[in-house]
Amino acid sequence: MADDPRPFDSWTCPAPLSGGGQVLLGHGSGGKLSADLVRDLFLPAFHNPALARMDDQAILAINGLRLAFTTDSFVVKPLFFPGGDIGSLAVHGTVNDLAMGGAQPLFLSAAFIIEEGLPMETLERIVASLRRAAADAGVQVVTGDTKVVEKGSGDGIFINTSGIGVVPDGVALSADQARPGDRILLSGAIGDHGIAILAQREGLEFESTVASDSAALHTLVAGMLGASKEIRCLRDPTRGGVSSALNEIAGQSGVGVELDERAIPVREEVRGACELLGLDPLYVANEGKLLAIVAPEAAESVLSAMRRHPLGAQAAIVGSVSAAHPRTVTMRTVVGPTRIVDMLAGDQLPRIC
Amino acid sequence: MKYIDEYREEGIARSLAARIARRATRPWCLMEICGGQTHTIMRYGLDDLLPAGLRLVHGPGCPVCVTPLETVDRAIEIASRPDVTFVSYGDMLRVPGSKLDLFRVKAAGGDVRVVYSPMDALALARARRGRKVVFFGIGFETTAPANAMAVFQARREGLDNFSMLVSHVLVPPAIRMLLSSPRNLVQGFIAPGHVCTVVGWEEYEALARDFRVPIVVAGFEPADLLESVLMLVAQLEEVRTEVENQYARSVRREGNVAAKDMIGRVFEVCDRKWRGIGTIPGSGLRLRQEFAAHDAEKLFGVGGISAEEPPECISAEVLQGLKRPTDCPVFGLACTPEHPMGAPMVSSEGACAAYYQYRRHSIPREKEA
Numbered sequence: 001m002a003d004d005p006r007p008f009d010s011w012t013c014p015a016p017l018s019g020g021g022q023v024l025l026g027h028g029s030g031g032k033l034s035a036d037l038v039r040d041l042f043l044p045a046f047h048n049p050a051l052a053r054m055d056d057q058a059i060l061a062i063n064g065l066r067l068a069f070t071t072d073s074f075v076v077k078p079l080f081f082p083g084g085d086i087g088s089l090a091v092h093g094t095v096n097d098l099a100m101g102g103a104q105p106l107f108l109s110a111a112f113i114i115e116e117g118l119p120m121e122t123l124e125r126i127v128a129s130l131r132r133a134a135a136d137a138g139v140q141v142v143t144g145d146t147k148v149v150e151k152g153s154g155d156g157i158f159i160n161t162s163g164i165g166v167v168p169d170g171v172a173l174s175a176d177q178a179r180p181g182d183r184i185l186l187s188g189a190i191g192d193h194g195i196a197i198l199a200q201r202e203g204l205e206f207e208s209t210v211a212s213d214s215a216a217l218h219t220l221v222a223g224m225l226g227a228s229k230e231i232r233c234l235r236d237p238t239r240g241g242v243s244s245a246l247n248e249i250a251g252q253s254g255v256g257v258e259l260d261e262r263a264i265p266v267r268e269e270v271r272g273a274c275e276l277l278g279l280d281p282l283y284v285a286n287e288g289k290l291l292a293i294v295a296p297e298a299a300e301s302v303l304s305a306m307r308r309h310p311l312g313a314q315a316a317i318v319g320s321v322s323a324a325h326p327r328t329v330t331m332r333t334v335v336g337p338t339r340i341v342d343m344l345a346g347d348q349l350p351r352i353c
Numbered sequence: 354m355k356y357i358d359e360y361r362e363e364g365i366a367r368s369l370a371a372r373i374a375r376r377a378t379r380p381w382c383l384m385e386i387c388g389g390q391t392h393t394i395m396r397y398g399l400d401d402l403l404p405a406g407l408r409l410v411h412g413p414g415c416p417v418c419v420t421p422l423e424t425v426d427r428a429i430e431i432a433s434r435p436d437v438t439f440v441s442y443g444d445m446l447r448v449p450g451s452k453l454d455l456f457r458v459k460a461a462g463g464d465v466r467v468v469y470s471p472m473d474a475l476a477l478a479r480a481r482r483g484r485k486v487v488f489f490g491i492g493f494e495t496t497a498p499a500n501a502m503a504v505f506q507a508r509r510e511g512l513d514n515f516s517m518l519v520s521h522v523l524v525p526p527a528i529r530m531l532l533s534s535p536r537n538l539v540q541g542f543i544a545p546g547h548v549c550t551v552v553g554w555e556e557y558e559a560l561a562r563d564f565r566v567p568i569v570v571a572g573f574e575p576a577d578l579l580e581s582v583l584m585l586v587a588q589l590e591e592v593r594t595e596v597e598n599q600y601a602r603s604v605r606r607e608g609n610v611a612a613k614d615m616i617g618r619v620f621e622v623c624d625r626k627w628r629g630i631g632t633i634p635g636s637g638l639r640l641r642q643e644f645a646a647h648d649a650e651k652l653f654g655v656g657g658i659s660a661e662e663p664p665e666c667i668s669a670e671v672l673q674g675l676k677r678p679t680d681c682p683v684f685g686l687a688c689t690p691e692h693p694m695g696a697p698m699v700s701s702e703g704a705c706a707a708y709y710q711y712r713r714h715s716i717p718r719e720k721e722a
Contacts, residue, residue: 022457022460022461023460024456025456025459025460032691033691268354271354271357272354275357277469328713333396334361334362334397334575335361335362335363335366335367335397335398335399335402335575336366336367336401336402337397337398337399337401337402338398338401339397339398339712340710340711340712340713342709342710345447345690345691346447
């Protein structure tokens, strides 16, 4: 490169990075890198009809009974945070994956991968919390496993839970069923969990009154299904936030999604933290919220059913499904024009200024 | 949210847009320099509110994008050392160097951390005296005072395990270079409000005078940017070439005197290479000799690392407004935020990445990835 500035005509750009020989944190972010990993490695390796549905749970027909089956691993740091801990989260996350299939959750497994040196008192608190959350959700932990790894090979404790539930007759929810004209319902304010966790992170501590929204959503779902069978699809917008969940639905259904930014509830404290940190609440994780794609004629009755439930008191219709721009999520911004709501490559990064 | 929502109100935005449309009697081409402003324009779709003849061109004001390839390579070299804790603002981590980015260094075992302030890096150095803590000091004039303060404080406390890899850039020399080009199309500038909060706008008065171009110092919210466009259009229509201040709630003519003083005590002006552009004389800041003990480039002997930037994309035309990001044959295909080929695709504040992230739906179908 010459030392003198080049004339404009010859300004250049760097070449891209070649290949990706390593697993990056972004592969676990719930964004594009995660989706690529599933599409390119896991789906081809294990291909079968139940997996190909690409929902939060597999639906398995056995002797006339339709079982929902799911698994999730929990690696949250810190282990205890305002609004919950890794124990309650391990129940809520898996119960919610079952609930998003319309299933009544019944049984869980719990596997603990513990780093040596973890204080026994910490483990006891986590187990007590997990037990309480399971009892509150009406599910039983019926099998489990314990492994201890050497100091430095883990991060305190990781928990995996799997869950089984039964899908009632007449319920068939899937992310490939959104149709143009359908309404998009959101059960409450977004971003609480992600901001509550972020506020506790080392080097980032800021004073915050935001608590995680971690909660089991299956009774909310039961109320919604009681109001109408015209619910096409449910998703809980966890990692990757509302953006990732809606992009997945748009992709699997081959439709466009149109959001109205003004209709999306976000708490003042969460908005403030996002403004400060340069984050977009649409990409921040939730652990007690759901998105529902509902036929237009059923939208109001489902919305009323949601609002009657404490976990859906702030529910709102936030957008609709469109035939235009398939596989793309757009949003009418607060000042009027429309923009894309893209799925991020990896984790949302704070901007420099 | 108070003091935010007022500037994002649809009625105010539409009323400003209508006034712009009434005021503009012919086409004008304006440039916003700062990547933060580009981000706002794209995120809220402000260019859709403007009359057809009025063009906004997105300048080279994304500090992440213009940090030279070889500086990223130097950062990666330092961050890969086992005795180093490398500390950076978040969005620098996925900026590709010649072969790696900092995320990959972290994946391979490097101690790479994200902070919101260089003072957090300083705190790490205090707490971990056995580690060499290196902060990646990049950015425009906006981040310079805090970075200067961190180095100043490190010297005062005798924190010899704290150093900074400095690649600061300055806005006015870049504007001067843009305006000096015979192919320049830009008729008015939206000046960066946060940069001017620190350094004021005296330097911009010289630019307005020398090149007979109107400049408006602007904020970062939708109403700020629309109002600054209105002010520029009014100047152009009235054939005025002044520096005006739209961002009066933050910026004074002389800037922040204490912050400027701190910059001057720790840094000195130098020539600086810009990614994809080349060296612009007097466009950078480096540590003064008296702070050499905290200069990571010298401490780790990485000054010799250089990198060739092969000519692959059209960022030249994009950054001077001759082409739009979507005119590029590789936009959204070979060049995406996951695999950026050019500086403007690197950070969401870069023109190409902002187009890709927020405006892809207006691109012809055959170009979709």
